[in-house]
Amino acid sequence: MKRRSVLVGLGAAALIGAVPFSASAAEWPAKPITMICPWSAGGGTDLLLRKLAASLAKETKQTVVVSNNTGGGGAIGHAAIMRAPADGYTIGMITFELNSLPPQGLIPFTWKDFDPIMRINVDAPALTVKADSPMKNLKDFADYAKAHPDDVTIGNSGPGSVWHIAAAMMADELGIKAKYVPFDGAAPAVTALVGGHLTAVSVSVAEVRSQVAGGNLKMLGVMGETRSDLFPDVPTFSEQGVKATFGTWRGIALPKGVPAETRAKIAKALKAAYDDPEFQEFAKNAGLALAYQNDKDFTAFLDKNANDVHRVMLSLGLAKK
Amino acid sequence: MDFALLYHSFGNVFVPSVMLVIAFGVAIGITIGALPGLTATMGVALLVPLTFGRPPLESLSMLLGLFCGAMYGGSISAILVRTPGTPAAAATVLEGYPLAQQGQAGRALAMALFASFCGGLSGALIMTFMSPLISSVALEFSTVEYFALAVFGLSVIVSISGNSILKGIMAGLFGLLLSTIGADAISGYPRFIFGQMDLFEGPPFIPTLIGLFAVSEVLANVQITKQIVRVKTVVDRYFPTWADIKISAVTIARGSLIGTFIGAIPGAGGDIAAFVSYGETKRVSKHPEKFGTGAIEGVAAAECANNACSGGAMIPLLSLGVPGDAVTAVLLGAFVLQGLQPGPLLYKEHIDIVYNVFASLIVANFAMLIIGALGIRLFAKVIMVKRAILMPAILVLSVVGSYAMRGDTFDVYVMLVFGVVGYFMQKHDFPLSPILLALILGPMAEANLRRSLVISGGDFSIIFSRPIAVGLLILAVGSLIASVYNHRKIQNRLAAASGLEGE
Numbered sequence: 169m170k171r172r173s174v175l176v177g178l179g180a181a182a183l184i185g186a187v188p189f190s191a192s193a194a195e196w197p198a199k200p201i202t203m204i205c206p207w208s209a210g211g212g213t214d215l216l217l218r219k220l221a222a223s224l225a226k227e228t229k230q231t232v233v234v235s236n237n238t239g240g241g242g243a244i245g246h247a248a249i250m251r252a253p254a255d256g257y258t259i260g261m262i263t264f265e266l267n268s269l270p271p272q273g274l275i276p277f278t279w280k281d282f283d284p285i286m287r288i289n290v291d292a293p294a295l296t297v298k299a300d301s302p303m304k305n306l307k308d309f310a311d312y313a314k315a316h317p318d319d320v321t322i323g324n325s326g327p328g329s330v331w332h333i334a335a336a337m338m339a340d341e342l343g344i345k346a347k348y349v350p351f352d353g354a355a356p357a358v359t360a361l362v363g364g365h366l367t368a369v370s371v372s373v374a375e376v377r378s379q380v381a382g383g384n385l386k387m388l389g390v391m392g393e394t395r396s397d398l399f400p401d402v403p404t405f406s407e408q409g410v411k412a413t414f415g416t417w418r419g420i421a422l423p424k425g426v427p428a429e430t431r432a433k434i435a436k437a438l439k440a441a442y443d444d445p446e447f448q449e450f451a452k453n454a455g456l457a458l459a460y461q462n463d464k465d466f467t468a469f470l471d472k473n474a475n476d477v478h479r480v481m482l483s484l485g486l487a488k489k
Numbered sequence: 490m491d492f493a494l495l496y497h498s499f500g501n502v503f504v505p506s507v508m509l510v511i512a513f514g515v516a517i518g519i520t521i522g523a524l525p526g527l528t529a530t531m532g533v534a535l536l537v538p539l540t541f542g543r544p545p546l547e548s549l550s551m552l553l554g555l556f557c558g559a560m561y562g563g564s565i566s567a568i569l570v571r572t573p574g575t576p577a578a579a580a581t582v583l584e585g586y587p588l589a590q591q592g593q594a595g596r597a598l599a600m601a602l603f604a605s606f607c608g609g610l611s612g613a614l615i616m617t618f619m620s621p622l623i624s625s626v627a628l629e630f631s632t633v634e635y636f637a638l639a640v641f642g643l644s645v646i647v648s649i650s651g652n653s654i655l656k657g658i659m660a661g662l663f664g665l666l667l668s669t670i671g672a673d674a675i676s677g678y679p680r681f682i683f684g685q686m687d688l689f690e691g692p693p694f695i696p697t698l699i700g701l702f703a704v705s706e707v708l709a710n711v712q713i714t715k716q717i718v719r720v721k722t723v724v725d726r727y728f729p730t731w732a733d734i735k736i737s738a739v740t741i742a743r744g745s746l747i748g749t750f751i752g753a754i755p756g757a758g759g760d761i762a763a764f765v766s767y768g769e770t771k772r773v774s775k776h777p778e779k780f781g782t783g784a785i786e787g788v789a790a791a792e793c794a795n796n797a798c799s800g801g802a803m804i805p806l807l808s809l810g811v812p813g814d815a816v817t818a819v820l821l822g823a824f825v826l827q828g829l830q831p832g833p834l835l836y837k838e839h840i841d842i843v844y845n846v847f848a849s850l851i852v853a854n855f856a857m858l859i860i861g862a863l864g865i866r867l868f869a870k871v872i873m874v875k876r877a878i879l880m881p882a883i884l885v886l887s888v889v890g891s892y893a894m895r896g897d898t899f900d901v902y903v904m905l906v907f908g909v910v911g912y913f914m915q916k917h918d919f920p921l922s923p924i925l926l927a928l929i930l931g932p933m934a935e936a937n938l939r940r941s942l943v944i945s946g947g948d949f950s951i952i953f954s955r956p957i958a959v960g961l962l963i964l965a966v967g968s969l970i971a972s973v974y975n976h977r978k979i980q981n982r983l984a985a986a987s988g989l990e991g992e
Contacts, residue, residue, distance in 0.1 A: 215537070215822045215825070236895065327676055350940070352674065355818070356755060360632070382837070
């Protein structure tokens with residue numbers, strides 16, 4: 169008897185799932201919302217999205233489920249967002265890799281196949297060296313690199329990753345040669361620097377934050393447009409005469425084709441979730457530089473970012489065409 | 490070491506709310522660990538959102554309890570149904586499953602629990618008293634040392650080869666070949682993926698593991714379902730016998746040290762620790778011929794090492810802010826959620842939290858011992874279930890477990906393919922564990938060798954330029970020679986034994 173009721177329940181669930189959703193946009197959200205995360209559970213992107221999802225659930229009074237569709241260096245999750253039904257009940261988190269995968273020929277789509285809703289954060293990299301290094305600024309670093317052309321190693325978070333590209337941009341702008349050493353994520357690269365096995369790392373401020381604060385490492389310059397809130401004493405690259413800004417970003421996008429009315433509601437609810445003090449506090453604690461942009465600005469940003477990334481990857485030999 | 494603060498921290502942990510969440514974490518951990526496909530990493534990741542808005546001590550205690558429980562839980566399915574519940578329990582299968590087949594599941598489970606407890610407690614104590622020292626050694630590990638460590642780990646393949654070293658090496662090479670699938674660690678070039686993006690990060694590890702061990706066993710059993718006599722298992726104990734403890738005491742001590750140390754090296758986790766500890770135990774054993782047929786020390790070696798790893802992996806997390814393994818990488822996120830940044834600053838600003846973590850990990854190990862003991866009788870019943878019911882159930886769990894990792898049906902196919910591969914390999918007496926070891930260590934060896942060469946500009950002499958690395962490489966060669974010699978001895982003894990029987 170019990171077994172039968174379970175079967176009936178499953179059948180009913182399947183039926184409900186199969187009935188096309190016909191409610192009008194005015195009712196959004198009338199059922200649970202799924203948010204796709206292209207990165208694995210427990211990572212930085214996942215935690216940020218889960219916190220945003222919690223605030224969105226509070227805002228919409230609906231269940232918000234985070235689904236981690238991982239693999240392919242982000243390719244699987246981004247593809248899942250793009251192919252999701254455009255009914256407004258699947259919302260995706262898009263990340264920097266959406267712009268670095270296409271030049272490598274690894275995904276057959278670009279950001280233009282998505283409907284960008286909002287930018288959440290932009291995290292700038294820093295050029296970080298050991299705290300006991302005699303180098304004090306970018307010029308010292310460039311001088312050292314020119315004097316020791318075979319010895320400079322800059323660790324990053326993976327081949328073709330955002331910080332690999334950042335290192336190449338830094339070296340290009342400083343006019344130096346360096347060996348880029350890709351690690352499996354930022355943490356092992358930072359550890360290797362603390363252990364004295366590298367000259368520098370080019371990962372984000374948030375990723376070196378604890379070692380800098382603990383007195384093991386120091387930052388020579390931040391590659392953001394403005395100084396980092398976490399370390400207001402560290403000058404930017406531009407302030408040191410190196411005109412380059414760069415950063416990784418995260419944002420929210422929908423699959424193409426969500427009705428305009430629903431889309432507007434989603435954007436409004438997400439902005440409210442973003443403004444939730446709990447979310448704001450979380451981002452502050454995590455050391456993330458929140459940088460909201462609405463859909464229009466975010467679209468323009470994506471366009472420029474995609475071109476910049478493509479150009480640098482070409483010069484690195486990472487882009488196919 | 491501030492004993493007053495440690496004492497005070499125990500006071501913080503011994504309150505009902507914290508004890509309760511630790512017990513809850515351990516219970517969930519054992520369950521998640523025992524289910525194939527649900528690993529400690531995933532368990533912690535799933536529970537992290539539950540800790541939103543809870544005080545730091547409660548949240549972290551629950552997650553640490555889960556970490557402990559899952560490390561032990563993996564051994565349950567490894568012993569009973571030959572499916573390592575977590576990758577860290579893969580080495581436990583080698584001796585645990587033969588023991589269960591001989592009707593000694595209770596004995597193996599009791600030893601696994603006892604060894605897990607000893608290992609976990611040692612790891613936690615070493616963490617409490619020696620964190621700064623050990624983390625400074627871990628920092629000495631550059632890419633060259635990682636490469637050497639991986640080579641040393643690979644030398645264990647000979648010890649886990651079973652009857653034929655040649656077949657073991659073939660299986661190991663097959664694994665190494667598989668590990669070259671996916672994005673090149675240095676250039677990012679996708680290798681052997683044939684346009685299949687699901688393979689970009691290499692063959693998915695958990696589905697491969699489940700396929701090789703669980704599905705192959707299901708396939709093998711299907712052929713003989715009707716002939717199988719149900720294994721009679723007497724489960725009359727929660728604790729290993731004094732004789733078993735005496736046999737395993739040295740093994741447990743060694744495994745605890747190996748486990749803690751390997752755990753403390755960022756990027757090397759319980760799976761490697763368990764295999765190395767098992768390999769070493771077999772190598773120094775007076776009766777290496779018993780290994781593979783149900784040697785209780787083998788279970789002890791693997792289980793104490795993987796639990797010691799938990800304490801070890803916490804060392805670099807707390808003192809350097811660098812996770813020691815995959816689970817602690819997720820734990821790092823949990824700290825951040827609490828507004829705490831592990832690393833040197835945590836010691837300066839929140840030393841109370843650090844000590845609370847010490848205290849709660851120690852307490853979590855006791856909770857694991859108690860809850861685990863209560864559960865043994867229940868777990869062991871699994872093996873008394875009719876095979877005709879148990880096997881399909883394992884297959885279903887295997888499918889769900891493979892899918893659950895990243896919600897991808899591709900992984901289910903991978904699992905099925907490796908199930909078939911595993912079935913034929915076993916049929917022809919090829920050992921399966923070397924594949925696993927090669928899949929874990931192959932990428933580590935390759936990526937770090939290549940990183941070293943990037944740093945040296947292609948000069949191979951960098952490998953011999955660092956003392957720790959050279960030491961590890963010498964150890965690898967030494968252990969290889971010793972294992973081959975050992976293997977000859979085993980073969981001779983087995984031949985002599987069968988000769989005697991013949992007369």
